[in-house]
Amino acid sequence: MRVLAGLRLLLWELWLPVALVVVWWFVSASSTSPYFPPLSRIWEAFVENWFGPSFRVDVVPSMTNLALGLAFALVVGVGAGLLLALFPLAGEIAEPFLQFFRAIPALAVLPALFILFGTGSTGNVAAIAFGAVWPILLNTLDGIRSIHPSVRLVARSYRIRPYLLVTNVLLPGAMPQITVGIRTSLAIGVVIMVGSEMYVSTAGIGHFVVVAQQTFALADMWSGILLLGVIGYALNVGYGVIERWLLRWQPRSTSGSK
Amino acid sequence: MNATPAVQLRDLGVTYGGATGREVLRGIDLSIAPNEIVCIVGHSGIGKSTLIRCIAGLQRPTTGEVLIGGTAITAPPATLALVSQDYGRTLMPWLRVGENVRLPLRGVGLARAVQDERVAEALSVVGLVEAARSYPWQLSGGMQQRVAIARALAYRPQVLLMDEPFASVDAQTRAELEDLLLTLQRDLGITVVLVTHDVDESVYLSDRVVVVGGRPALVREIVEVPISGVRDQLTTKADPAFIACRTQVLSSIQASKDSGSAVGG
Ligand SMILES: Nc1ncnc2c1ncn2[C@@H]1O[C@H](COP(=O)(O)OP(=O)(O)OP(=O)(O)O)[C@@H](O)[C@H]1O
Ligand SMILES: [Mg+2]
Numbered sequence: 001m002r003v004l005a006g007l008r009l010l011l012w013e014l015w016l017p018v019a020l021v022v023v024w025w026f027v028s029a030s031s032t033s034p035y036f037p038p039l040s041r042i043w044e045a046f047v048e049n050w051f052g053p054s055f056r057v058d059v060v061p062s063m064t065n066l067a068l069g070l071a072f073a074l075v076v077g078v079g080a081g082l083l084l085a086l087f088p089l090a091g092e093i094a095e096p097f098l099q100f101f102r103a104i105p106a107l108a109v110l111p112a113l114f115i116l117f118g119t120g121s122t123g124n125v126a127a128i129a130f131g132a133v134w135p136i137l138l139n140t141l142d143g144i145r146s147i148h149p150s151v152r153l154v155a156r157s158y159r160i161r162p163y164l165l166v167t168n169v170l171l172p173g174a175m176p177q178i179t180v181g182i183r184t185s186l187a188i189g190v191v192i193m194v195g196s197e198m199y200v201s202t203a204g205i206g207h208f209v210v211v212a213q214q215t216f217a218l219a220d221m222w223s224g225i226l227l228l229g230v231i232g233y234a235l236n237v238g239y240g241v242i243e244r245w246l247l248r249w250q251p252r253s254t255s256g257s258k
Numbered sequence: 259m260n261a262t263p264a265v266q267l268r269d270l271g272v273t274y275g276g277a278t279g280r281e282v283l284r285g286i287d288l289s290i291a292p293n294e295i296v297c298i299v300g301h302s303g304i305g306k307s308t309l310i311r312c313i314a315g316l317q318r319p320t321t322g323e324v325l326i327g328g329t330a331i332t333a334p335p336a337t338l339a340l341v342s343q344d345y346g347r348t349l350m351p352w353l354r355v356g357e358n359v360r361l362p363l364r365g366v367g368l369a370r371a372v373q374d375e376r377v378a379e380a381l382s383v384v385g386l387v388e389a390a391r392s393y394p395w396q397l398s399g400g401m402q403q404r405v406a407i408a409r410a411l412a413y414r415p416q417v418l419l420m421d422e423p424f425a426s427v428d429a430q431t432r433a434e435l436e437d438l439l440l441t442l443q444r445d446l447g448i449t450v451v452l453v454t455h456d457v458d459e460s461v462y463l464s465d466r467v468v469v470v471g472g473r474p475a476l477v478r479e480i481v482e483v484p485i486s487g488v489r490d491q492l493t494t495k496a497d498p499a500f501i502a503c504r505t506q507v508l509s510s511i512q513a514s515k516d517s518g519s520a521v522g523g
Contacts, residue, residue, distance in 0.1 A: 148347050150344045150347035150348050151347060151350060153342070153348075154342070154348045154350075156316060157314055157315075157316055157334045157339070157340045157342075158334075158339070158361070158362035158413065159334055159336060159362075160361060160362065160365075161364070161365035161366075163365070164361065164364055164365050168350070168353065168357075168361060168364075169350060172352035172353075173350070173352065175352070249351060249352040249353075249354075249393050250351075251395050
């Protein structure tokens with residue numbers, strides 16, 4: 001039953017993108033414009049690059065940087081959010097500063113970060129972490145604050161041990177908001193990953209796209225853009241599964257991100 | 259009374275909103291012996307929950323003090339458990355029923371097997387063994403309240419505080435839970451302080467009924483319930499002593515309404 005329903009949903013979601021790709025394929029087949037090579041040509045480049053040597057040279061470093069940056073953002077964001085929530089006065093004082101940092105477009109901070117951390121992958125990781133940490137931090141803080149006072153009172157009246165309070169009360173209670181923060185951070189992380197690779201880098205998908213553009217290898221360029229779209233989409237879908245697992249305790253009708 | 263009181267209130271008063279705020283409780287003196295069941299009755303909004311939060315160590319009284327087992331408290335003491343009125347929100351929505359009951363038992367040096375045993379026992383006592391793996395939202399309001407009761411029982415407190423614990427269950431379940439409470443109280447030898455709106459319930463359960471009333475609320479009267487031996491829903495409630503106590507409590511509540519209120523209840 002559920003498998004069948006899932007399959008129907010998948011078909012429903014897929015028909016439009018599939019149709020568009022088919023249209024693109026045939027409409028572009030006779031294209032002679034150097035800027036818009038036929039899809040068949042882009043596809044060839046896609047296979048050649050991403051199932052070939054560029055996978056190891058560009059995709060692996062990009063993904064590694066993204067994973068590391070997001071991992072840092074997650075640990076620091078949740079950890080700092082938790083601490084600020086545990087010490088309300090510190091939270092009150094810090095919040096305007098946090099909101100300010102969050103408001104700075106992370107791309108604008110890239111030059112400073114590259115000076116601090118170097119232009120190697122450390123710089124890329126730092127940039128991703130810097131951009132992605134704020135939504136997670138602020139949502140953790142806010143999520144813990146919004147836990148119902150009655151729940152806090154019960155925890156207090158039973159003298160729940162601090163580590164159990166954190167793992168069984170505060171973090172799960174804030175999880176509906178933490179997951180929203182992570183979703184935002186994921187999107188920001190991908191943007192900064194690409195942006196920082198385009199800006200300074202010797203490897204990575206962003207770097208690949210820029211070099212392809214500068215050398216007029218436009219099929220290669222499009223293949224890189226296509227790959228980034230696929231990666232972004234796959235991350236979103238994959239994260240949806242994780243999110244549903246994290247919030248498995250919620251009634252189905254109210255789960256999901258808003 | 260020769261033994262140290264299990265719970266003692268000395269000149270307890272609560273004023274909300276600072277010195278110029280609203281005085282809710284004034285000069286409450288009350289001494290509750292070990293193994294006693296005491297019910298607190300009074301009009302809605304009179305300050306019963308406030309009083310019980312003070313006894314639980316969750317709220318500092320503005321004046322006076324609370325002694326549990328002879329020592330003044332400033333924080334929730336370890337020998338005490340509270341079943342609060344706001345049952346719908348006191349279970350952790352993200353923990354299954356069994357884990358909700360287990361949470362207070364964790365981190366205090368109890369072996370996992372002992373925890374399991376206590377959780378299973380408490381859930382079977384309230385008739386919710388099959389619900390152990392459900393999430394709270396999958397249960398009805400009355401079932402959630404029974405989970406909260408099971409959590410308190412599994413904790414095995416010396417003093418059990420209950421704030422309108424049976425308000426959301428049907429009459430039949432309510433009667434069963436009342437008898438269950440009496441049985442447990444006898445078997446485990448715990449002290450119970452219970453807040454209720456229901457005069458019959460207060461007389462049926464109590465050794466003494468404490469009537470609070472007026473604004474600010476004072477202890478209006480303490481009614482002794484001279485019914486000894488095991489109580490029973492049918493015979494006890496037909497007992498002339500029961501009926502006499504009920505009349506006394508009712509008239510005391512009514513009198514407190516007529517006298518003390520400046521604002522309508
Ligand atoms: N945190 C608070 N701040 C200010 N006023 C409060 C607070 N808590 C309770 N009050 C006030 O104190 C009074 C007593 O409240 P309380 O909840 O103790 O009454 P209650 O006797 O338990 O009522 P009920 O029978 O309806 O549960 C109420 O008028 C309420 O408005
Ligand atoms: Mg109340």
